[in-house]
Amino acid sequence: MSEFKSGFFVGGESCNGRVLVVDDEPDIRKVVRMTLQKAGYDVLEAENGGKAIEVINSGENRLLLDVIVCDIRMPKVNGIEAIAYFRQNYPRVPLIVLTGFPDTDMATSLLRQGVVDYLVKPVEGENLKASVARAMEQRELAHL
Amino acid sequence: MTTFSPTISHPRTETEGTRQGPTPPPMRVAIIGAGRGGTALLDALHQIDTIEVVGITDKNSSAPGLRRARELTVPIYEQVSDLIKSQQPNLVMDVTGDSAMESALQEQVSSDTDIVNGQTSRLLWLLIQHETTLQTELLQAEKLAGIGSFAAGIAHDINNPLQLILGLAENLAEETDLDAVHLQARDIIEAVKRTTAICRDLTSYSRRTSLRQDGLISVNAKLDEALKIARYAVALQDIEIRKYYQPDVVALGNPDQLLHVFVNLITNAVQAMEHQGVLTLETATIDGETRIRVSDTGSGIPPELLNRIFDPFFTTKPPGKGTGLGLYNIKNVIHHMHGTITVESQVERGSTFTLTFPGDTSRREGGSS
Numbered sequence: 468m469s470e471f472k473s474g475f476f477v478g479g480e481s482c483n484g485r486v487l488v489v490d491d492e493p494d495i496r497k498v499v500r501m502t503l504q505k506a507g508y509d510v511l512e513a514e515n516g517g518k519a520i521e522v523i524n525s526g527e528n529r530l531l532l533d534v535i536v537c538d539i540r541m542p543k544v545n546g547i548e549a550i551a552y553f554r555q556n557y558p559r560v561p562l563i564v565l566t567g568f569p570d571t572d573m574a575t576s577l578l579r580q581g582v583v584d585y586l587v588k589p590v591e592g593e594n595l596k597a598s599v600a601r602a603m604e605q606r607e608l609a610h611l
Numbered sequence: 612m613t614t615f616s617p618t619i620s621h622p623r624t625e626t627e628g629t630r631q632g633p634t635p636p637p638m639r640v641a642i643i644g645a646g647r648g649g650t651a652l653l654d655a656l657h658q659i660d661t662i663e664v665v666g667i668t669d670k671n672s673s674a675p676g677l678r679r680a681r682e683l684t685v686p687i688y689e690q691v692s693d694l695i696k697s698q699q700p701n702l703v704m705d706v707t708g709d710s711a712m713e714s715a716l717q718e719q720v721s722s723d724t725d726i727v728n729g730q731t732s733r734l735l736w737l738l739i740q741h742e743t744t745l746q747t748e749l750l751q752a753e754k755l756a757g758i759g760s761f762a763a764g765i766a767h768d769i770n771n772p773l774q775l776i777l778g779l780a781e782n783l784a785e786e787t788d789l790d791a792v793h794l795q796a797r798d799i800i801e802a803v804k805r806t807t808a809i810c811r812d813l814t815s816y817s818r819r820t821s822l823r824q825d826g827l828i829s830v831n832a833k834l835d836e837a838l839k840i841a842r843y844a845v846a847l848q849d850i851e852i853r854k855y856y857q858p859d860v861v862a863l864g865n866p867d868q869l870l871h872v873f874v875n876l877i878t879n880a881v882q883a884m885e886h887q888g889v890l891t892l893e894t895a896t897i898d899g900e901t902r903i904r905v906s907d908t909g910s911g912i913p914p915e916l917l918n919r920i921f922d923p924f925f926t927t928k929p930p931g932k933g934t935g936l937g938l939y940n941i942k943n944v945i946h947h948m949h950g951t952i953t954v955e956s957q958v959e960r961g962s963t964f965t966l967t968f969p970g971d972t973s974r975r976e977g978g979s980s
Binding site: 491492494495497498499501502540541542543567568569570587588589590591592 | 762763766767768769770771772773774775776777778779781782798802846848849
């Protein structure tokens with residue numbers, strides 16, 4: 468009886484959603500992961516826009532990715548290019564920008580393109596979690 | 612004790628093909644007096660293409676202008692009469708302030724030689740000092756204007772460590788595992804150190820340069836320092852950087868000003884590549900001369916603009932993006948260092964800026980005598 472139960476719940480441990488963190492700084496990915504994992508999210512990482520596109524196009528991520536948290540200034544494929552790709556190919560996946568540079572013009576333009584939030588580092592854990600939670604709501608609405 | 616050095620005229624072309632029509636023979640100028648005034652005149656006149664300083668003299672064999680003359684390979688004479696007799700200058704500039712010299716000169720020079728002395732030469736010296744101050748101010752103004760473009764880079768480099776510090780500190784507030792606490796505290800310390808390095812780099816870069824700080828500069832180290840600074844102005848992540856450094860390449864001049872020259876050339880190169888391409892930095896000592904090359908694989912400069920790029924206020928950047936003083940200031944700094952700058956460029960292929968400096972003349976002379 469107990470064996471059957473444990474088998475039934477494998478992988479079902481309170482996963483609030485799957486978040487892809489795109490940032491070239493491993494330190495940033497580490498702390499964002501730390502914060503979001505504590506809040507019950509499953510966290511994937513990519514070190515630039517190109518890698519992020521690979522991640523979202525691989526296997527079940529195509530369907531199961533809920534939110535993308537993306538930096539702007541990155542090597543190879545930068546945040547702007549990656550965001551344009553995501554908006555085009557995965558319009559239902561909400562995007563949050565987490566950048567080191569507060570740029571009003573860029574923020575306005577990205578929010579117009581449908582980015583859910585434009586966060587400037589350093590952002591407190593609570594604010595990041597609240598932003599991801601808002602994005603999750605959008606994601607759920609999009610599924611309806 | 613009299614040193615006769617052959618006059619090696621340094622090529623002073625700014626750009627290939629900027630000179631038009633036949634050039635008249637240079638005015639031959641002799642300088643009497645190698646104190647502060649004589650040194651300033653020598654420095655200024657030596658930078659002018661149409662003037663040849665044919666010799667300098669001073670009673671005091673340790674006068675600063677004589678040392679400068681050695682660096683510039685300008686002939687030094689012990690006797691005024693020797694200088695005038697052997698060089699037949701068109702113009703004699705007497706900055707000794709000595710009235711006896713005035714009458715002695717009148718007797719020695721031929722009728723087609725002009726003499727500048729007394730208050731007139733003092734006025735010239737003051738004008739030169741004034742121009743030097745203006746150039747320093749202009750350089751500083753352009754440098755500070757350029758620092759505005761560092762904002763994105765600085766924000767990136769400060770806010771990233773801050774995000775790490777904040778995230779770790781939030782975590783530490785709840786962390787119970789002592790090993791994890793120690794590890795994260797160390798990460799925080801490292802992140803703080805990285806942030807302070809940014810402030811250190813930038814304060815030293817932005818400080819006002821003093822003209823009297825000339826010395827021997829290690830060119831390779833200065834280029835590396837410039838790369839560190841340029842990162843704030845332009846994104847280097849996607850630029851392939853190739854360095855071909857010969858060891859121990861040196862130049863004589865002001866280290867802060869040369870750093871500014873390198874930062875400017877690297878920034879221009881990266882901007883020309885629109886953040887993707889190959890940046891090549893080369894240094895070498897060739898026949899005792901120092902040669903530095905900064906090349907890019909960017910958009911290149913159209914031939915019709917090539918002879919205007921060193922002009923003040925010439926810019927192809929949109930309003931607010933460039934002062935048009937970058938290359939003008941670079942040219943001034945390089946001339947002050949008695950060097951030359953040339954550019955070769957091909958549209959859509961890239962540009963190469965070549966800087967040549969006299970190198971370490973003191974060491975060279977010491978080796979040969």
